[in-house]
Amino acid sequence: MSVKKREKDLSILGKLYIPEIAKGMALTLKNMFRPNVTLQYPEVKFEPPASYRGRPVLVQEKNGVERCVACGLCSRVCPALAIEVQAGETSAEKERYPEKFEINMLRCIFCGFCEEVCPEEAIVMSKDYELVFQKRSDAIYGKDKLLVPVDNLRDRLEFLRRFK
Amino acid sequence: MNIWEIIIISLIKIVIALVAMLLTVAYLVYFERKISAWVQNRVGPNRVGPLGLLQPFADVFKLLLKEDIVPTASNKVLHTLAPFIAVFVGFATYAVIPIGPPIELFGYKINLFMADVNIGILYVLALTSLGVYGITFAGWSSGSKYSLLGGIRSSAQMISYEVSMGFSIAGVLLLSQSLSPVQIVAAQYGWMWNAIVQPIGFITFVVSAFAETNRLPFDLPEAEPELVGGYHTEYSSFKFAGFFLAEYANMIIASAMIVTLYLGGWQVPYIDKLGLGVTATTLIQIASFFVKSAAILFFFIWVRWSLPRFRYDQLMSLGWKVMFPLALINIVWVAALIMIFHL
Numbered sequence: 001m002s003v004k005k006r007e008k009d010l011s012i013l014g015k016l017y018i019p020e021i022a023k024g025m026a027l028t029l030k031n032m033f034r035p036n037v038t039l040q041y042p043e044v045k046f047e048p049p050a051s052y053r054g055r056p057v058l059v060q061e062k063n064g065v066e067r068c069v070a071c072g073l074c075s076r077v078c079p080a081l082a083i084e085v086q087a088g089e090t091s092a093e094k095e096r097y098p099e100k101f102e103i104n105m106l107r108c109i110f111c112g113f114c115e116e117v118c119p120e121e122a123i124v125m126s127k128d129y130e131l132v133f134q135k136r137s138d139a140i141y142g143k144d145k146l147l148v149p150v151d152n153l154r155d156r157l158e159f160l161r162r163f164k
Numbered sequence: 165m166n167i168w169e170i171i172i173i174s175l176i177k178i179v180i181a182l183v184a185m186l187l188t189v190a191y192l193v194y195f196e197r198k199i200s201a202w203v204q205n206r207v208g209p210n211r212v213g214p215l216g217l218l219q220p221f222a223d224v225f226k227l228l229l230k231e232d233i234v235p236t237a238s239n240k241v242l243h244t245l246a247p248f249i250a251v252f253v254g255f256a257t258y259a260v261i262p263i264g265p266p267i268e269l270f271g272y273k274i275n276l277f278m279a280d281v282n283i284g285i286l287y288v289l290a291l292t293s294l295g296v297y298g299i300t301f302a303g304w305s306s307g308s309k310y311s312l313l314g315g316i317r318s319s320a321q322m323i324s325y326e327v328s329m330g331f332s333i334a335g336v337l338l339l340s341q342s343l344s345p346v347q348i349v350a351a352q353y354g355w356m357w358n359a360i361v362q363p364i365g366f367i368t369f370v371v372s373a374f375a376e377t378n379r380l381p382f383d384l385p386e387a388e389p390e391l392v393g394g395y396h397t398e399y400s401s402f403k404f405a406g407f408f409l410a411e412y413a414n415m416i417i418a419s420a421m422i423v424t425l426y427l428g429g430w431q432v433p434y435i436d437k438l439g440l441g442v443t444a445t446t447l448i449q450i451a452s453f454f455v456k457s458a459a460i461l462f463f464f465i466w467v468r469w470s471l472p473r474f475r476y477d478q479l480m481s482l483g484w485k486v487m488f489p490l491a492l493i494n495i496v497w498v499a500a501l502i503m504i505f506h507l
Contacts, residue, residue: 021471028470032202040207 046129050159053112053125055141056103057148059157066147067122070098074114074123082107083114101146105131106139116164124156169272177278181258189412190220196465203469224405232401237307246305247399247406250298254413257291260284261420262346264430264450276430276450277346284345285333288421289326292376295414296322299378299385299395302407306398314394317476318385321375324483325382329372331491335365335498336425349429359426361501365494366426368487373418375483378411380468382479419460427456 013019039046048054059067070087088099114123126148133139150157194209194216201208209216234243259278266275281287296319303315336358337343340351352358359366375382386394396407423429430453435445474482 024470025466028203028466031205032199034205036202036205036207038205038207 048127050155052127053110054128055105055126055131056108056114056123057126058101058146059122059124059153060147060149062150065092066097067120068098068101069094069120070096071119073117073119077113077117079111079113080107080109101143103141103146104139105141106136121157121160124153124160126153126156173272173274174278181278182255185255185258185413185416188416189409192412192415192461193223194220199465200469227405228402230401232403235307235398238398239305242301242305246298246302247403249301250295250410251406253291253295253298254410257288257417260287260345261424262349262429263453265446267446280344280346283343285343289330293322293326298410302399303395308398310392310397311395314385314391318395321382321384321479324480325372325375328368328483328487328491329376332365332369332372332494333425335362335494338498338502345424349424349431352428352431355433357426357428362494362498364490364497368491368494369426370422371487373422377414377418379415379464381471381474383473384476384479387473415461415464419457419464422460423453423456429453
């Protein structure tokens with residue numbers, strides 16, 4: 001009766017472990033002299049790529065008006081129920097605008113569904129990842145904090161057009 | 165020298181050695197963290213002080229300010245006693261290790277060790293075996309299953325590796341024909357380092373030293389994934405710091421022992437042929453002791469961040485089935501050398 005040789009069976013050299021230990025030690029020694037990957041955070045900040053999903057923001061056109069038409073789709077799709085929209089009428093071409101647009105940043109899970117569902121490309125995920133609040137009420141972002149000029153969001157809009 | 169001079173000189177030596185030991189432990193922790201960071205392509209502590217050099221002190225102050233928690237189920241006396249045993253063993257062992265040749269200072273002849281015990285190696289072995297009581301007491305008295313398992317593992321590990329350690333030292337003793345560390349260093353004159361004469365004994369001793377100090381391939385008493393923190397799970401504040409201190413002090417002693425027994429202690433080969441003055445020669449010899457010890461300490465840390473932990477049964481079988489026979493082979497090898505070359 002022959003014993004089948006299995007892949008995990010070691011040769012004599014492997015059973016000694018010593019060559020493998022030496023290999024492992026050599027690897028760690030080599031790594032000691034490699035450049036390290038750490039960013040010194042408060043001084044050096046991580047610049048995320050366009051695909052990064054930071055906090056959701058509203059796109060503000062060059063004339064200072066938001067793109068949003070207050071259709072409420074983002075609010076409907078939001079799995080965390082973080083978005084609240086109240087529509088109002090305007091004399092501009094788009095006829096509707098959000099009178100009140102609030103995102104509770106304590107509820108937001110950064111899934112990006114609001115951005116995906118938006119028919120106007122009016123709400124997009126930004127590269128902003130530093131979110132600090134002193135009070136719970138501070139975490140509810142209104143239009144004052146959500147509106148971001150379109151020029152600052154070029155990267156993301158470009159990315160959405162190519163890959164969405 | 166009268167009795168008072170001897171007492172004062174001894175006290176000065178003790179104070180210097182203690183302070184040096186504490187500082188070395190502090191910076192050993194710092195380098196442990198730095199080297200682990202370098203191995204993992206990180207930076208390591210660099211916020212407290214320049215290059216993070218004050219980090220160890222920040223750590224100590226943090227530990228001191230923590231609440232000292234004593235579990236209700238614990239045996240209070242042994243729970244308090246255990247870290248003291250560990251620290252005492254860690255610091256008392258260093259007394260017999262010579263760091264250099266005798267020197268002349270202000271007209272006094274001063275030996276660079278605290279006590280010339282003629283059975284110094286036996287003293288070191290006895291004390292380091294005592295260290296296991298600290299860990300076992302800590303494990304048993306905490307009244308926690310994790311601590312108890314850590315303590316039991318520690319004693320079992322100690323029993324399996326003390327034997328091969330003792331037998332590898334026997335090879336050294338055969339060559340030097342003395343138990344005094346001073347004589348052992350003197351016997352390794354020139355290139356007659358024991359690591360070169362008896363490489364098998366060197367390897368078994370180094371592996372046993374790793375097991376004795378509970379360092380990483382054999383750190384089963386404090387295996388975090390299985391035992392939470394092992395024997396010191398229930399310790400906090402200064403008592404925990406005591407165990408931490410003892411662990412690193414044991415590392416320093418282990419490295420000093422490896423240097424003394426196998427790497428020629430403070431001896432530098434062919435230094436008397438260079439024609440340097442007495443002062444320069446002595447300084448180089450003392451420096452060589454520290455450089456050798458530092459290299460061994462680096463090796464300890466390097467191994468810790470390279471190798472995974474042994475399983476419990478693997479540890480036992482390595483100790484009894486591999487290290488023990490190898491140590492015996494080493495004794496036969498040394499005996500054969502003595503027979504053939506009359507060393």
